[in-house]
Amino acid sequence: MAYHKTVASVVAAAAMLGTSTVAFAATEISWWHAMGGRLGEVVVDIANGYNESQTACSITPVYKGTYEETLTAGIAAFRAGEQPNVIQVFDAGAATIISAKGAVIPAQDILQDAGVEFDINDYIEGVRNFYADSDGKMIGMPFNSSTPILYINEEALEKAGVEAPETWEQFQEVAPKLKEAGYVPLAQSHLPWIFTENFKSRHNLQFATNNNGYDGVAGTELVFGEPIKAHFTAVKQWLDDGLFGWYGTGWSDNQTPFNEGKVAMWLGSSGSFGGIQQTVEFPFSATYLPYWGSVEGAGTGTFIGGAALFAMSGKPDEENKCVASFFEYLTSPEVQYMWHKETGYVPITNAAYELAKEDGYYESTPAAEIGIKQLSLPGGDWTKGYRMGFYVQIRDVMNREYGKMLTGETSVEEGFATIEAEGNKLLERFAKTTEN
């Protein structure tokens, strides 16, 4: 008797639920990302914030390891038809996912299809083009965006009685004094990103044919001119003279000596700001990535590094609508400002930047503004970024050859010849993968 009653009520409840599912059950979407540690916590905060802000959609962030591991996991999932709705792909992997025609829905399309207003000019100068196609359509939604800047140990500079350099010429003047004061004057954490890709942008120099690779994969070749070779010749000289420290390819191996106060100036990511603020015991500040005053037209802005969010294709419309609404939430000034403040990554829209300024954030922490100011510097023909396939391997080739140059295993001239030959070979191979 009691049993029958229970069954009846369950059936009734189920029937009632059935009618209301359409209205109340949230559409589930997934988000694979590569943000570990503190950054991962902020990612979860953003997802929770989004889920609480509305009831139609629910996003679940999943940590998938490093950038490379996340991309590989996404590719494997896509081939098995199990891809997530949103995947975070880093700068060097952008060409892989964008060139695979049909793997992603352009961010601009997914937003416009859902009826969200989109204007690429709402995004700051150095951010808007990197993940766009050659027509300026935004494919990936920039997420954690950073740019290389120069961090300064104020104490060291005071001791040596010098000012932070704006150009490499000025660096050559101040470096010996910093050395005398007992410091390694300079270190950096990512030779391909800082001294190659952004070196090109900062000096407004061509990096690859086919409009830095944006116009197509076939026939794209690397371009290395005199300025970058001269730069590496100088860097090797600095290293030999004790004016520059190189601690290998690992990011943190090069940052640690700065954090410990052994290195006076360190070139890292604007996204490193939060970590440095927590770690170092000396007063620090930041300034722009130096450039060679002798190179004509130098002093242009840099472009973003970091990663973007891509909406993967092959998903039902209602899920895509949720992705659009999530992107809308993510790019809102409040969320961007929170992300900027918590992590040190730059806000990607002008509105978010204005909000941070109005809030007086940069008056209390001026170093946090350097990245975004550098991205907003006047651009040129070659400052919007690059698009090259198999770029992870090209970077590995660069790292290998730069390592050989700096340890004296090879000359600068020969090293660049190898990078060019092997890099172009990889580009040619990549072009073949997209032929069909």
Added chain:
Amino acid sequence: MVHARLVRFGGAMKKVQFNTRSVPYLLLLPQLSIVAIFFLWPAAEAVRSSFYLEDPFGFGATFVGFDNFIDTVTSSDYARVARFTTVFTLLVTFLSLGIALLLAVKADKVLRGASSYKTLLMWVYAVAPPVAGLIGVMMFDQHVGPMVDFFALFGWEMQIGVNYFDTGFAMTATAIWKQIPVNFIFFLSGLQGISKSVQEAASIDCRSGFRRFWTVTFPLLAPTGFFLLIINITYAMFDTFGIIDVVLKGEPGNNPVTLVYKVFLDGFRGNDLGGSSAQSVILMILVFVLTVIQFRLIERRVHYT
């Protein structure tokens, strides 16, 4: 004698012969299907994709014949990686076998406190390769590593991750350290399996302990040694992946890597499926050749009792 024994078994088998022909095959099926699904099929797939250049997302593949193989072998880096793999494998195999044999012979002679010696020498066996790599990284870290401080006393300024040789040295040392206990355990049990009467007879005939070892003990250990040789070569070439991965901290840079690690780098880090498959096919052939050499040439000299 082996032959005779087999015949006898054959005779015994007849009594439990299966009535239907399919039953034995059915019993073999689970094992065979595991081999087929986890080995043969992926191997065939690797051979197939080594002839294609494929878009990572699977939208298309272009047949390129032997291009992947040619590109692999002609790249300036491949020869260097192959060279390092050879040196690394030889060093790891011979040093970990040699040191383990020495320790086993010495430990076999210890009477008092033998078990604590043995435990001390064996515990590393329980350490997983990535953890071993992590310990190695900490010992050799360029900023805080105690080994770096130690070698600095002799005027060697080690820089792991900067200097190719130093990084290779740290990898080799960690890999050897990790492998010694396994070899030690096998050698020790091998030594304990040699009958006391043989050893006593030998010590009456010959006073030199060194000569006794080479003429009596070592040949009797040969089956164990041969087994360990194969295990160690496989270990050095394939299982050291975890150690190398941890030492590199995700950035290969100008550091030594082994052939297997390069397969991973190009395939999983670089998404170059064709190139990576070509490299695995080359490795498959290499392993095949090594196996033939081992069983044709070396095993002939090994006597099983």
